[in-house]
Amino acid sequence: MLIASMNQVAFPNILVVMTQPDDKKQETVEKQSIVRISNQANQTIGYNFLAINELLPDLQFNGVQTLTKQEVTVLNEALVAAGFTGDLVADEAPHxxxxxxxxxxxxxxxxxxxxxxxxxxxxxxxxxxxxxxxxxxxxxxxxxxxxxxxxxxxxxxxxxxxxxxxxxxxxxxxxxxxxxxxxxxxxxxxxxxxxxxxxxxxxxxxxxx
Structure with a gap:
């Protein structure tokens, strides 16, 4: 599961990705302008890409949007380059x-x-x-x-x-x-x-x- 959102007014240039529900106790690790958010079991529940224009310069939207497989591939490559696991899976199916x-x-x-x-x-x-x-x-x-x-x-x-x-x-x-x-x-x-x-x-x- 992958839910991607942006708020260009409040948080310009940041892509928020969720893969699991929020946890009351969360931990964050930042590497190369990417923040990994994990739950108490150290499972990834999301990422914040703090400089999304450097990865996907044409990505401009407000609210929730479906990312293409090609866009998700770019994000996974950035995760691996930063020392994280490239574990995002594109979800293009209608919900x-x-x-x-x-x-x-x-x-x-x-x-x-x-x-x-x-x-x-x-x-x-x-x-x-x-x-x-x-x-x-x-x-x-x-x-x-x-x-x-x-x-x-x-x-x-x-x-x-x-x-x-x-x-x-x-x-x-x-x-x-x-x-x-x-x-x-x-x-x-x-x-x-x-x-x-x-x-x-x-x-x-x-x-x-």
Missing amino acids: LVVGYVQESVAHPDSDHMHITQTQIAPDQTVQIVCGAANIAQGQKVIVATVGAVMPEGKVIWPGQLRGVQSDGMICAAREIGVVNAPAKGIMVLPDDWEVGREVTVEAVAALLK
Whole structure:
């Protein structure tokens, strides 16, 4: 997993890369304008590239952006040159996709949550805990997969809800940024939308017109 972001106003010329969730106790090591951030188990959770213009001079954006394989290769070469491990893996797959709820059962420790088995690609099914009242087996839904960054900045990591593993988020239209979408309930998509297809705000907004 690789999430890259920049804030040209507050932190010009710095690329922030996340590979794992934050840890309460972190350690940092800086070498050659690259800061490695690790957790208590000494696992890399991210890097700050403090002079990104020297590595990728054409990289200019604000917010979160998908890096190409070629750009990630350049970053890995810089990591190795600085004495770190070049362990970044490009992630060019879409993170808002059409999912199909194959199964939905009541959560054993909640009066409103459901545990779903949701297909997100022809060969991939994940378990997602959903708290929406209108979730049901057989629906096509919007899934924010692990690695997605929501409009308000929340990152979707693997986790647990009330003790049950959940690897993704089944979304309401408003949660992906559709203006004037209903405030409650997940968005149920048309049956002819293909599982794994990328979901865009524009396409969902058109359904609601």
